[in-house]
Amino acid sequence: MPSGIVGRAWGGRILGSPLGRGGAALLAGALPALAFPAPGLWWFAYVALVPLLLLIRSAGTGRRAALDGWLGGAGYMLAVHHWLMPSLHVFIVVLAALLGLLWAPWGLLVSRLLRGPVSGARVVAAVIVVPCGWLMIETVRSWEGLGGPWGLLGASQWQVPPALRLASVGGVWLVSLLVVAVNTALALLLTAPAARAVAVATLVAGAVAVGAVWVWAPRPEPSGTARIAVVQPGVIEGPGSVQRRFARSEELTRSLAGRDLDLVVWGESSVGADPVRRPDVTARIAALSRLVGADVLVNVDARQTDASGRTGIFKSAVLVGPQGLTGDRYDKMRLVPFGEYIPARSALGWATSMGKAAGEDRLRGTGPVTMTPPGAHGLRIGPLVCFESAFPDMSRRLTRDGARLLIAQSSTSSFQHGWAPGQHASLGALRAAENGRPMVHATLTGVSAVYGPQGQRVGSPLGTDTSGAAVYGVPLARGTTLYVRLGDWPLYGALGVLAAFCAFEGLRAVRGRGEPEPVGAVSPAGGAGSEGSTDTAAETPAETAETAETAPQ
Incomplete structure (x- = not known):
């Protein structure tokens, strides 16, 4: 056979x-x-x-x-x-x-x-x-x-x-x-x-x-270069890991002295204490800023109080300059289900016993923020935290608010040996291309990567096996893309197409039910049509082909 x-x-x-x-x-x-x-x-x-x-x-x-x-x-x-x-x-x-x-x-x-x-x-x-x-x-x-x-x-x-x-x-x-x-x-x-x-x-x-x-399609117009440093401390586990990670980030940042930087970026959860309540922590970061000649964008994962007086655990992008806190802070708005909060915790709280689900819900920020580091020659940045880089509308909003550089601070250390770090870093290319703005994806443990305003990779990424710091000459751009101007128009177009298709099918079904059955037609059960004839017309070649085409494959 x-x-x-x-x-x-x-x-x-x-x-x-x-x-x-x-x-x-x-x-x-x-x-x-x-x-x-x-x-x-x-x-x-x-x-x-x-x-x-x-x-x-x-x-x-x-x-x-x-x-x-x-x-x-x-x-x-x-x-x-x-x-x-x-x-x-x-x-x-x-x-x-x-x-x-x-x-x-x-x-x-x-x-x-x-x-x-x-x-x-x-x-x-x-x-x-x-x-x-x-x-x-x-x-x-x-x-x-x-x-x-x-x-x-x-x-x-x-x-x-x-x-x-x-x-x-x-x-x-x-x-x-x-x-x-x-x-x-x-x-x-x-x-x-x-x-x-x-x-x-x-x-x-x-x-x-x-x-x-x-x-x-319009292309972003080149508009200078910014020198951005990314600090990636790498995998640090065990007792005192938060303090040792902070110390490693300090060490790597010191190595950047004399590199003529515009900004230094640390990854998500790089600081485990509220810098307002811990002035000693702020002083250490400010000393680094003075040493390298650039502001430092850190990420705080700690119990804090926001501008409206709410107290709880926030994940916040915080800008620190030579004199200390600049007053620029962005609190993460979109949280990871089960990772940073438990939906309907009263009913699903048992999920915390099955894995690494959040033991306490993080609090959400109230709105997007753009920052202008004093030492970055007027460069306005738009920070995002981890999961938020997956949302096209968030980076588009920051671009419309005037951001010339998008920054995502991330940590995928829980999934260090899987596909997650690479998948997460790749999203930066899409966000950069959508907005015509470069994007820096800075992580604790890799993959850290930088993309130009057309989504092209800039320099070499820092992989999951790297503990180090890298300086990138990030190309800036001006102008806006059609996506920034028009937004999510493919979604509305697709919805319109589906609505038109459903309307067409519905109309055809109504017309089909309203048509009289042909004289002599065979009923679905195999009986005669309205004339009572028991003869079935001979099947034509065309009908045979149609039957073969419509049969289950």
Whole structure:
């Protein structure tokens, strides 16, 4: 027996089994994770969704298509966030299953557009509507309470210059649309021979559109260079780790003396005491500022009191100059669920016994802040703390508020040997390209990296095995990108497309119910139509082809 027939027979047995099909959906959904760091197979993103699309297309019922979509989404969330296992343990499976439900309607959408006779118009509709459905999933799960916009499909293209140019026009959302559109067109190429010419034409049109963006989209204009130092103390564990980390950061900062700096940046939680209540700590940082000739942006993770009188644990970016505190402080606004607070703690507080969930909820800041370090020649900076670099709207707000340099202070030491540090650092490239502003991603333990205003990497990153300090000549820019001007327009466009599609389908369904049944038509049960005839008309070749096309694959 030919090997191809044997392979199809085994494949049919696996997909015919509910358990086997479910496993296939989980695996197919997980494939796009290989496009993200650490594997970093960015090109794989453009084909990684094809197996899931084909699997959903083969579903015999809408219920099966929705289930395939759900399991595929759960597989995607598990694969992209698998490094959370040390913190959440088995709870990550529950979260993935819950978030995977967002893909169930998408499964129905894919089944509706990819099954059955595929005309040229259907190809165009599928290549537009299916990506819009995916983008709605990304929009909903980007809410902070659901984990935030980590693992957006477009973020896998962080090192691809044409994709970064697209991000400057429509943010990471526009890149996600492109990636899913290419996958959809490829799936149609494989399953719709009669419409292959149209599928190829859509791929060519997409390539032309990306080329046009590359040529005509506004580019940030060069506007000087800032010398920024990043201090990364590295992994320091055991008793007294907070004090020893601070001492190591001091030592590394001293090594920067005489380097003609504009700013020194420490990572998240680099200071474990309130500098207002601990003037000795402030004095030590101020002495470093005088030594290197630049202000120091530290990050305080301690019990503090904010401007409104609230007292609690804040994570704060604090600027310290030669004379001490400058008065510039930004309190982290968006907190990591379970990592920095427990949602509905009264009901879910038991999660603290299962992993590294927050024992006490951190308090939120009240608004974004821009700072102008006195010694940085008028350079206005926009600080973010860790998780916040994943949110496109936050860096866009800082850019609109006048920030010329975006800074993210981060720590992924809890996930030091997983994919998280690389994934987190890569987000800086997207934020830089979206806003036409350079971005510094400074961490405690790596990966620390710097990106120019077009998302290009500046210098060499500090990896997870590094304890050291590095100075970067960061190119500055002026002007605004289309994304800064127009905002998240791809989200609104996708919502409009889906609304129009639903309206069209609803109208067609209403018209279909209102049409009289043809005389002599065979009823669904196989009985005669209104004329009572028991004869079934001979099937024409065209009808035979349509039946074969619409049968479950």
